Amino acid sequence: MHFQLLKSASVAYVHYLSFMVCFGALIYERISLKKDPNRQEAISMVIADIIYGIAGIALLVSGIYRVIKFGQGSEFYTENPIFWTKVIVFALVGSLSLYPTITYILWAIPLSKGSLPRVTENLVSRLRLIINIELVGFASIPFLATLMARGVGLT
Numbered sequence: 001m002h003f004q005l006l007k008s009a010s011v012a013y014v015h016y017l018s019f020m021v022c023f024g025a026l027i028y029e030r031i032s033l034k035k036d037p038n039r040q041e042a043i044s045m046v047i048a049d050i051i052y053g054i055a056g057i058a059l060l061v062s063g064i065y066r067v068i069k070f071g072q073g074s075e076f077y078t079e080n081p082i083f084w085t086k087v088i089v090f091a092l093v094g095s096l097s098l099y100p101t102i103t104y105i106l107w108a109i110p111l112s113k114g115s116l117p118r119v120t121e122n123l124v125s126r127l128r129l130i131i132n133i134e135l136v137g138f139a140s141i142p143f144l145a146t147l148m149a150r151g152v153g154l155t
Helices: 002-032 039-070 074-078 081-096 098-112 121-149
Strands: none
Touching: 002 039, 002 121, 039 074, 039 081, 039 098, 081 098, 081 121, 098 121
């Protein structure tokens, strides 16, 4: 019995921690974006996005485990439209993150050859807009989760 509780608590902890790491990495990317970064700044952005991606995968996997094994029963989640709204917001945020991720992967090419990526003010503005939208989406997820945990949306 205690081992099951420890497993459940551990999965919940990974879920919460990975959410915070995702949010923190996005904040770092948002405040660090600038035109023509130096080598260290560009590398830091690439690393922040890698951390964001790993934490996003951990968030998804731990969330699935919580629904299937450790939560309040899969019916509690899957029959709640708030849950599906939360899933859709997460999927949209993840989809939006593809553009910055591809951009940072493209930065890694010149960085690996000893040169700097060309980062225009237009690109910075586009990335800031996308990251701002991602941050708003991520910030809405805990609100949706608190509604869902209280049974809002269930008939």
